[in-house]
Amino acid sequence: MNRRIVKASVIPAMAALLLVGCSGANAVAQSEVEEVTADQLEAMVGGTRPTIDCPDDLDAEVDTTMDCVLSVDGDEDTYLVTLTVTSVEDGNVNWDVQVAETPM
Numbered sequence: 001m002n003r004r005i006v007k008a009s010v011i012p013a014m015a016a017l018l019l020v021g022c023s024g025a026n027a028v029a030q031s032e033v034e035e036v037t038a039d040q041l042e043a044m045v046g047g048t049r050p051t052i053d054c055p056d057d058l059d060a061e062v063d064t065t066m067d068c069v070l071s072v073d074g075d076e077d078t079y080l081v082t083l084t085v086t087s088v089e090d091g092n093v094n095w096d097v098q099v100a101e102t103p104m
Contacts, residue, residue, distance in 0.1 A: 027057035028093050037068070037083065037097055048072060052081060060093045061085060070099060077103035 034052040042049040054068040062085055070079040080100040087094045 026060040026088070028060060030054050030057050033058045033066075033083065033095075034068070037081070040097065041070070041099070054083075058083060058085065058093070058095065060088045062088060069104070080104055 033054050037052045037054075038050055041052075050070045050072050052068050052070055054066060056066070058064065058066055064085040066083045068081040068083060070081045071077075079102075082098040082100075083095045084098070085093060085095045
């Protein structure tokens, strides 16, 4: 795996849209969370785009966490990625991304 992705282990990410889930709670769609997180990691390391797989939508509530999996084409290692919502304001959800330093 590109070690620069691991070194850029905590980054801020932001999604501009909130979606209303079936339960009425606001959340960012799983596909958007994966896309924005991959975009931010790619920007941090200069061109290596990871694949991010998350289990569900990200609840738009401060301190919510979700574990996802990072992989890179051509590398058999996968890494745990923990997302933590840091703020929810005016329809924007911000979260930090923590990439584990060692493979799963």
